[in-house]
Amino acid sequence: MTNSLTVGRRVSVRVPATSANLGPGFDTLGLALALYDELEIEVLAEPGVQIEVTGVGAGEVPTDETHLVVRAIAHSLARYDYALPGLRLVAHNSIPHGRGLGSSGAAIVSGVMAASGLLDGIVEVTEADALALATELEGHPDNVAPALFGGLTIAWTTPDGPLHKKLMVHRGVSPVVFVPEHVMSTALARSLQPESVPHKDAVFNVSRSALLVAALIQSPELLLAATEDRLHQNYRAAAMPETDRLISALRAAGYPAVVSGAGPSILVLGSDPAQRLGAAELVAVESETTWQALMLAVDFKGSTVELVST
Template identity: 75%
Template sequence: MTLGPAVRSVLVRVPATSANLGPGFDTLGLALSLYDELVVTSTRGTGVEVNVTGVGAGEVPTDDSHLVVRAIAATYASVGRELPGLRLDARNAIPHGRGLGSSAAAIVAGIMAAKGLLEGDVAFTSAQLLAIATDLEGHPDNVAPALFGGLTIAWTTSSGPAHKRLLVHRGVSPVVFVPESTLSTKLARSLQPASVPHEDATFNVSRSALLVAALIQSPELLHAATEDRLHQSYRASAMPETDVLIRLLRDAGLAAVVSGAGPSLLVLGSDPAQRLFAAELVAEHGISEWNALMLAVDLKGATVVAHPVENSDFLGI
């Protein structure tokens, strides 16, 4: 039987992200080569079926409250289209609650799935995608690199969020250290003061500008460029071992920062040997177990392609 136009399946791939990168609070973000993959299928019926394997299996909702489904629904609503029945099969690799953009990845996955399912009916601009994602996430620093890849600078204007994507120098070698413990982004943000000294703000402005130059042109400047006075010290009490390891790594000359809201930590090596050195130090001095992820910078961001439709009984074909 010929499938009607309402039945479509897409494969979505979304990278992990690390935001802030030290001084670039709520502004800078980096896409990393660790991915959630999802197959999303529209159906002729109503309702939602969610299947999750990997990270979050047995923990995240499997109904229409699932964040990917909510993002799909928001995207359909933004263009005045009625949400079809959905089947979502997710294979998750991005750790949850550890500062690697898992919520941003889920939001972007839903938006890209909706984009793919609506292809031929609705065309989305990059600005529209970023606006929907930012509205759902609350800030653009993680969703921008998840959408577009590479290093992104994100900011907000009176007409909505905006971004600039930059290519990272090929010598930059990221390694992320992921602990077993988690940390709520809401809690991390609550530890920051409402205002900071003028000299600290000036310090971070200079380091943020230097960090962009270091990442795209001069990796040898990464250690100096990743100094921060705006957020990491205030959040240290919520992740004491992260703070201890960052101090240790920085004292050894490595560009170590909190990844996003933490508690994972990111080291931006200026060559592959630096991240191996970082792994040795963490293994030697870490009190608990830390999973070292030797990653590359993702250059593509989120992708969506057509996928063969399966399980016709469920689809009502």
């Protein structure tokens, strides 16, 4: 790598949380939520990285070049023949880690967007480039697409790379996320997924995924039926029994509840603001451990990057 960045160049990045799958849309559908990680990245004269983290993950995440944001910056810069420079990274994190709200996807997108900002005016990093870079690191595009672009995203892969379609969500859709104190490994959750499922279950999920898109953009009253799933949640239930029990209680009471991403958080896609208040009351009564209720808007903007100093 022969190119280097100008010392003192500084960018600020803001990336939303996401909830993937949304019930039936396994590895395909994702929703951006108004809860953000915010970072500043500056190019230093001396080599190495200086990392300061406040909020979620402070004192827990690496503070060297293995930090996921730094790895994503290095991966993205290398694509354009730029070496990783000395960096100062200041991160204020609000997205819970290991809870199914896309924290690793947000970190990857933060790095990709930071690299894009550091290369501003030098190299154009297109939307397609950013999605491809983020997907290479994340492994699948369902979390990184909404983190990058906001709103409801449909993501799919092709021989030429990942693609996405962004859709605007009906203004009546009112998400609430219930976040437990315990974490869930995405790798463990994926390991519980069978290699094949019955034909009737596959057909069931195809119909519900199609219905879910219609429900989210046009007909929120259909969300309870549209969030039914037979493809992944049942197989993972044993690994998060209270999540499974609360989702069953919520759905029995008429609330469109699903596992958020790989879990263990629960996403309820309320059809109006009052519905999510009812869901919060039910969880408060039924839960055996502490669950934090996050009343979140849908984020329509996605990630942003601003060149603060050149």
